[in-house]
Amino acid sequence: MTELLTAAQMRAIEKAAIDAGEVTGLELMERAGQGVVDAIFEEWPALRRVGETHRAVVLCGPGNNGGDGFVVARLLKEAGWEVEVFLYGDPKKLPPDAKVNYERWGQTGVTIPLSEIRRSYYQGAGLVIDAFFGTGLARPLPLECSIPIRDAYINQDQPNGPRIVALDVPSGLCADSGFFLHDDDDGRNWIGCHLTVTFHQAKLGHYLERGLTLCARIIKADIGLPPIDRRWVRGKGFVPPLPVALLSSDEKQLAGLGNRLGKAKHKHHKYSHGHALILSGGVGKGGAARLAARGALRIGAGAVTLGAPPAALIENAAQLNAIMLTAFKDADSLTETLQDKRINALCLGPGLGLGAREKELIVAALDQRSPGLDPGPQTQAARRGPGSSPGLRPIVLDADVLTHLAQDDTLFGKLHAKCILTPHAGEFARLFPDFAEKLNAPATKGPAYSKVDATRDAAKRAGCVVLFKGPDTVIADPSGRCSINASVYERSAPWLATAGSGDVLAGFITGLLARGFQPMQAAETGAWLHTECALGFGPGLIAEDIPEELPKVFQKLGV
Ligand SMILES: NC(=O)C1=CN([C@@H]2O[C@H](COP(=O)(O)OP(=O)(O)OC[C@H]3O[C@@H](n4cnc5c(N)ncnc54)[C@H](O)[C@@H]3O)[C@@H](O)[C@H]2O)[C@@H](O)CC1
Ligand SMILES: Nc1ncnc2c1ncn2[C@@H]1O[C@H](COP(=O)(O)OP(=O)(O)O)[C@@H](O)[C@H]1O
Ligand SMILES: [K+]
Numbered sequence: 001m002t003e004l005l006t007a008a009q010m011r012a013i014e015k016a017a018i019d020a021g022e023v024t025g026l027e028l029m030e031r032a033g034q035g036v037v038d039a040i041f042e043e044w045p046a047l048r049r050v051g052e053t054h055r056a057v058v059l060c061g062p063g064n065n066g067g068d069g070f071v072v073a074r075l076l077k078e079a080g081w082e083v084e085v086f087l088y089g090d091p092k093k094l095p096p097d098a099k100v101n102y103e104r105w106g107q108t109g110v111t112i113p114l115s116e117i118r119r120s121y122y123q124g125a126g127l128v129i130d131a132f133f134g135t136g137l138a139r140p141l142p143l144e145c146s147i148p149i150r151d152a153y154i155n156q157d158q159p160n161g162p163r164i165v166a167l168d169v170p171s172g173l174c175a176d177s178g179f180f181l182h183d184d185d186d187g188r189n190w191i192g193c194h195l196t197v198t199f200h201q202a203k204l205g206h207y208l209e210r211g212l213t214l215c216a217r218i219i220k221a222d223i224g225l226p227p228i229d230r231r232w233v234r235g236k237g238f239v240p241p242l243p244v245a246l247l248s249s250d251e252k253q254l255a256g257l258g259n260r261l262g263k264a265k266h267k268h269h270k271y272s273h274g275h276a277l278i279l280s281g282g283v284g285k286g287g288a289a290r291l292a293a294r295g296a297l298r299i300g301a302g303a304v305t306l307g308a309p310p311a312a313l314i315e316n317a318a319q320l321n322a323i324m325l326t327a328f329k330d331a332d333s334l335t336e337t338l339q340d341k342r343i344n345a346l347c348l349g350p351g352l353g354l355g356a357r358e359k360e361l362i363v364a365a366l367d368q369r370s371p372g373l374d375p376g377p378q379t380q381a382a383r384r385g386p387g388s389s390p391g392l393r394p395i396v397l398d399a400d401v402l403t404h405l406a407q408d409d410t411l412f413g414k415l416h417a418k419c420i421l422t423p424h425a426g427e428f429a430r431l432f433p434d435f436a437e438k439l440n441a442p443a444t445k446g447p448a449y450s451k452v453d454a455t456r457d458a459a460k461r462a463g464c465v466v467l468f469k470g471p472d473t474v475i476a477d478p479s480g481r482c483s484i485n486a487s488v489y490e491r492s493a494p495w496l497a498t499a500g501s502g503d504v505l506a507g508f509i510t511g512l513l514a515r516g517f518q519p520m521q522a523a524e525t526g527a528w529l530h531t532e533c534a535l536g537f538g539p540g541l542i543a544e545d546i547p548e549e550l551p552k553v554f555q556k557l558g559v
Helices: 007-019 025-043 064-078 096-106 143-155 228-234 251-266 287-298 310-317 331-337 356-367 380-384 399-407 409-413 425-431 433-440 451-462 501-514 519-537 545-557
Strands: 002-004 055-060 082-087 111-113 127-131 163-167 195-199 218-221 244-246 275-279 303-308 324-327 343-348 395-397 419-421 465-468 472-476 482-486
Touching: 007 025, 025 064, 025 096, 025 163, 025 195, 025 218, 055 064, 055 143, 064 082, 064 096, 064 127, 064 163, 096 111, 127 143, 143 163, 251 519, 251 545, 275 287, 275 501, 287 303, 287 343, 287 501, 287 545, 303 310, 310 324, 331 356, 343 356, 343 501, 356 395, 356 399, 356 409, 395 399, 395 501, 399 409, 399 425, 399 501, 419 451, 419 519, 425 433, 425 451, 433 451, 451 465, 451 472, 451 482, 465 519, 472 519, 482 519, 501 519, 501 545, 519 545
Parallel strands: 055 082, 055 127, 082 111, 127 163, 163 195, 195 218, 244 482, 275 303, 275 343, 303 324, 343 395, 395 419, 419 465
Antiparallel strands: 002 244, 465 472, 472 482
16 A cells, blocks of 8 residues: 655655665665656656757755756766756755755766846747756745746746656655645646656655646656655664555555455345445435445445334335335334344434434444444454444444534543544534634644644544545545545546435445444545446536446455
């Protein structure tokens, strides 16, 4: 699985390798520069054409990102390019490796102070290299730097306008949070690029917030550093936060998921695939719960029952076939139904309603204990894992339930390790106003408080898994384990933002819980499959289409 790093984690990996004598900082910088040039030629083969004049403008900053820029300048020049290099800052103050590369570049070319840059420099330039700031950005991007990048970006519309390549991160973007650091709101600092080449591993900021649009496309250059885990064991005195997993479509991940999802297919009767109970709202309000129920059934729960108020039974009966139906007059009847130990996963929230009856249903669901509960088709190991509290049913809490929880601390206090909260940004802000306020405050200093920080904080406070929705869906558990299901780049599916799509997601997760997935695993897998369904269907998708796309996704996974 791909892991996303913070700037501090990246520095620690680099330092551990250097301290162990495996590599020098200079070698890493050389490999980074070479990786950028290779990525450029692979992305735009025409730029490699011999016999044509190619020109590049390289914009260097005062740290090691600038150092990488000097390496790129030298390598392009060696490849026959005309190269102009501009430096923001005092060359005497460059850090040691960057200074060596500044001097090496100086043997073949000149470095011009950034203050002398003019728009005319971009004319006829095929490439602009943004090497102002990388993971060391600590403050808003200076205007002296943002203006030249913006000017290059404006020039890209000209015939043969330059391609802008950002080294590590587009300058100004906080590598930890994906926020563009700024101290004003008038948009002067707006920048962009056509390609981001990052080193060793992608950073969190590439997959969060504005990183999703600013980075354009990400290529990872291998600079020969070892993977993260070995470093943590060896790194002395550095206690890293857990790395964040990126849920992607790489082969390893596909194989793992296919394996996990396929496990239950040899079970012999429907209840050995679990039984999910989804609670619905009143008359005319059942659509959301029906979408969730359809999702739970398609994802493989052996049986799904929709629980509706008596008056809404006929409406639901007219629309459901494979999904069973039962009536709940009040919380007592829910408690009674929950005596059925085969019901091993619940979903409350989609279209449920905000009244007193619904609140009592939530209390009954959260309070229920069932010592002989059928744990579903999970392994012994999974049973002992986090969230495996015996006798408690896993519950997905979405939509209206999140509003109830935000309004009532006692209710919030009933959350337990087998709950999963699935808020979108508005619901998150109601449930965790302090974390949302920190998240939404202007990001002026790096590393800025991120959606990952906010979701981890929320999971810790709630004592359960929190899945914070969006194109960058962040999922965390109270131990700090965290992953991002990003619907961007090659997994971009903006058509997933359609009414009812979140209800289907809640159903997917509930179905996986019924199948015996642990809460974190169910949330991750559900979110991942949700995006895969949207990618498979394509534009024009409506919520009803999402569950219907699952069989094709399963087929692709070999399930
Ligand atoms: N960590 C690694 O393993 C590697 C890092 N490399 C490069 O090194 C970069 C990190 O280098 P640095 O840590 O030197 O960081 P940067 O090059 O991103 O910049 C840090 C410097 O800029 C100053 N600064 C920060 N924000 C500023 C602002 N808004 N205005 C003015 N000055 C500001 C800092 O005080 C510091 O001097 C990476 O992004 C990558 O490009 C590569 O050479 C390869 C290996
Ligand atoms: N731009 C986007 N790209 C991909 N997925 C998105 C985007 N915006 C939202 N989503 C996803 O769409 C779903 C919307 O859920 P939600 O906000 O609860 O809507 P609803 O209440 O209408 O079901 C979530 O799974 C969210 O992650
Ligand atoms: K940069």
